[in-house]
Amino acid sequence: xxxxxxxxVRPMRILEVETFGRGGLAHYSYNLSCALADRGHxxxxxxASAYELEGRPLSEGMRVVAPISRLSNSRSPSLxxxxxxxxxRAEVPYDAAALAARVRRxxxxxxxxxxxxxxxxxxxxxxRTTGVPIVTTAHQVTPHEPAVMQQTIYRGIHRIPDLVVxxxxxxxxxxxxxxxxxxxxxVVIPHGEYGFFRSAGPPPRRDEARRALGLGPQxxxxxxxxxxxxxxxxDILFEAWPTVVATRPNARLVVAGDASRLSDxxxxxxxxxxxRVGAIHxxxxxxxxxVAGFFAAADAVAMPxxxxxxxxxxxxxxxxxxxxxxxxxxxxxxxxRDGEDALLIPPESPTALGRAxxxxxxxPGLRARLARGGRRIAERHSWPVVAEATERVFSRLV
Numbered sequence: 001x002x003x004x005x006x007x008x009v010r011p012m013r014i015l016e017v018e019t020f021g022r023g024g025l026a027h028y029s030y031n032l033s034c035a036l037a038d039r040g041h042x043x044x045x046x047x048a049s050a051y052e053l054e055g056r057p058l059s060e061g062m063r064v065v066a067p068i069s070r071l072s073n074s075r076s077p078s079l080x081x082x083x084x085x086x087x088x089r090a091e092v093p094y095d096a097a098a099l100a101a102r103v104r105r106x107x108x109x110x111x112x113x114x115x116x117x118x119x120x121x122x123x124x125x126x127x128r129t130t131g132v133p134i135v136t137t138a139h140q141v142t143p144h145e146p147a148v149m150q151q152t153i154y155r156g157i158h159r160i161p162d163l164v165v166x167x168x169x170x171x172x173x174x175x176x177x178x179x180x181x182x183x184x185x186x187v188v189i190p191h192g193e194y195g196f197f198r199s200a201g202p203p204p205r206r207d208e209a210r211r212a213l214g215l216g217p218q219x220x221x222x223x224x225x226x227x228x229x230x231x232x233x234x235d236i237l238f239e240a241w242p243t244v245v246a247t248r249p250n251a252r253l254v255v256a257g258d259a260s261r262l263s264d265x266x267x268x269x270x271x272x273x274x275x276r277v278g279a280i281h282x283x284x285x286x287x288x289x290x291v292a293g294f295f296a297a298a299d300a301v302a303m304p305x306x307x308x309x310x311x312x313x314x315x316x317x318x319x320x321x322x323x324x325x326x327x328x329x330x331x332x333x334x335x336x337r338d339g340e341d342a343l344l345i346p347p348e349s350p351t352a353l354g355r356a357x358x359x360x361x362x363x364p365g366l367r368a369r370l371a372r373g374g375r376r377i378a379e380r381h382s383w384p385v386v387a388e389a390t391e392r393v394f395s396r397l398v
Contacts, residue, residue, distance in 0.1 A: 021048025
């Protein structure tokens with residue numbers, strides 16, 4: 001992070017923009033908005049109409065408005081997933097124009113767009129016409145699955161804003177090397193932790209969380225959590241799992257996450273594989289209230305990713321004191337130290353993954369040590385720390 005400025009950043013009027021309304025991006029923008037408001041800024045968080053965190057407490061000086069995707073969200077129960085996705089895309093031009101009009105009325109000191117998909121280009125092009133300073137956070141530099149005209153679209157996304165926030169030095173380097181973004185316009189602010197899941201309700205007890213999954217105290221539980229996509233390597237975990245069970249017969253695998261990004265054929269293939277290896281599985285979006293239960297039940301979280309920018313699942317596991325087995329991809333080696341706060345393995349290796357899980361499950365002392373190390377990382381990535389760094393970035397533009 002950059003060096004702190006001399007004291008006294010004046011209060012700012014900040015517009016945070018996040019267009020999904022649920023999932024990791026919604027959680028990130030909520031936590032950041034609350035922390036910025038706690039520092040004395042007036043923060044408006046603009047999000048999707050089907051906002052997952054509606055009713056959660058807001059910091060003084062913060063408000064939430066939710067106009068994005070009103071049509072598709074109002075019709076969600078009656079639409080298949082792909083039809084809903086197409087309708088949302090059709091709404092993007094209207095939503096982007098409405099956002100630009102709102103910015104002209106509000107005249108905030110800065111607009112902060114959480115950028116993850118191709119729709120960001122249109123939002124940024126219209127925001128640029130308002131004359132208000134723009135900051136984006138590049139939660140991913142490019143999609144993990146290649147898109148049509150990807151380089152052209154993302155060159156625009158990364159070059160339009162006044163400043164770009166990257167979550168790692170790796171991503172900073174990619175923004176410069178692949179898209180020609182001037183290094184002076186890039187600021188590295190690490191991802192924030194997700195301990196706020198503890199406040200989503202009474203913390204689940206380990207025994208209760210396990211009973212809800214049909215598990216008992218004798219089981220050794222490995223959880224794979226989050227959106228199920230090819231780059232996350234669930235198939236590698238399935239390939240490794242029989243070796244784990246052969247050595248640790250009480251081991252149980254739990255898989256929980258939305259698989260809607262996969263083709264129907266691939267989803268069915270993975271479901272059949274999950275059944276063959278005896279995994280407890282829930283291939284659907286996991287509501288906020290259910291998330292903590294999966295981590296309360298877990299002895300370890302498996303992250304056999306093939307590629308990555310950053311991972312909200314990692315910061316969720318670290319904050320909830322669950323040790324992690326992860327691959328050495330993306331920015332994970334910038335954050336994690338093998339044997340101190342995680343077990344790190346090479347990607348695309350079921351053998352290495354199986355050995356690491358066997359080691360983790362067979363050594364309670366190791367699990368406790370890694371959980372303590374993970375907690376220290378989470379503390380360094382607290383939202384007050386992230387908000388202070390973000391505040392300094394914004395203050396450069398006002």
